[in-house]
Amino acid sequence: MPISFPPVRLGFVPANRAGFSDSLAAAMRDEAVEAMQKAGIEVVVPSPQETKVGCVENLREAERCAELFRRADVQGIVVGAVNFGEEQAAAWAVRQARLDVPVMLFGCQEDGVLRRGMARRDAFCGLLSIGEVMRQIGVPYSVAPRPILFPRDPAFAQAVDWFARVCRVVHGIRRARYGQVGTRPDVFWTCRFDEKRLQRLGPTTVVLDLSEAIAAASALADSDPQVQRTISAAAAYADASGVRHESLLRSAKLEVFLRRFREEHALDALAIQCWISLERNFGVCSCTTMARLGDEGWPCACEADILGAMSMHAVMLASGRPAALADWNNLHPEDDELVNLWHCG
Incomplete structure (x- = not known):
């Protein structure tokens, strides 16, 4: 859209x-x-x-x-x-x-x-x-x-x-504000960046420890109207028939928290730590939440990849359409022009 x-x-x-x-x-x-x-x-x-x-x-x-x-x-x-x-x-x-x-x-x-x-x-x-x-x-x-x-x-x-x-x-x-929730996985040097040097170009980074995000999402009531609306919207967004209700509930709470975090800090894009801390400590991945937010015009990159989030923001501003950030995982063994892309965000 x-x-x-x-x-x-x-x-x-x-x-x-x-x-x-x-x-x-x-x-x-x-x-x-x-x-x-x-x-x-x-x-x-x-x-x-x-x-x-x-x-x-x-x-x-x-x-x-x-x-x-x-x-x-x-x-x-x-x-x-x-x-x-x-x-x-x-x-x-x-x-x-x-x-x-x-x-x-x-x-x-x-x-x-x-x-x-x-x-x-x-x-x-x-x-x-x-x-x-x-x-x-x-x-x-x-x-x-x-x-x-x-x-x-x-x-x-x-x-x-x-x-x-x-x-x-x-x-x-130049006027952007990017949210960074959590830190990158230690082995992902590709996600490293210098916050001070980025600030000299204009963008401001707003940081939050992942534990605070998990605590805030967990504290939301199951009956919270915004949580319930998010569950319904997520179920309509993609086939959720094989997903446990508990997982849908947690994903919805994460999404509600991130939306409130965005509004509180006037954020233009988000980078969130996912693999593997979010799965271990909250029981869900951030993929669906990030995809839904991205489709609405709020780019989200995984693994606390601020430069990836900024790239998505730039592509969205240039194209006027939602941007995706993908890994180039596999080249086809016979067709050099065919590639397998996979990732969330």
Whole structure:
């Protein structure tokens, strides 16, 4: 099932240059804004009342554009060379916004084969200059797969959709809060991570000893309405005819506790210790609970694998669908393209 996210909010710098046609620049600005809005993007861009024809041509207009971006807290910035594009102004708008968000560049195509006396954009040259100045000031950027095109082209919508997904991932991960319940099994070095270094990237880790989770889940009454509703939902989620009621009850209590833990700490994803402590000390695995929560848009990784949970979170943000974390267990002995995947989460 698709997962609903708020629209991505992108700042747009329509880079103009004196000496080129303002009307051509304005037409491409408007076409780009319309195309991004049709793609479901919330666009923040100077209006024609704020800058000349709503574009950015000089440092004063760049400052005004940057202020709009800061105030709106945009999640990414698209720089479009609507003609040659003033590279200093375009770069200044990005730099002065001081948001450290992803940046994508593109340039606008000519209206036809160039002829003497015909108004032209020279956006390809401008795009190269803008990219070079971005490099000089230390701003990393992406370029649309087709760097010179009309915003009405399907390729532009595809590039904007890709970029919006990148921005959603970056925005979501930098502000993420991940729950870690328990510790990894000692032999699973693949699950190791550095909590402090991860924090420098943005995500916060909220830790809880597995014994506390087990105690809290065990303390829930069998008759708790939320527990009973969870049992019914789990039985409808998958065939539970061969599962003992006691196991369903314990799984439901674990799920109810984890949901409350998530709400209390505003968690975006979870990594929980399962094998083999949960089985020995609580009598159930976490697989069904993790799968149900993941399908609802709350990624869950097993073995306290925080980096795995973060990867699931990123995939979910990018795809708009639930993410799964699997082990690549076996390659088929005859078909090199066939693999057996298994794991929970």
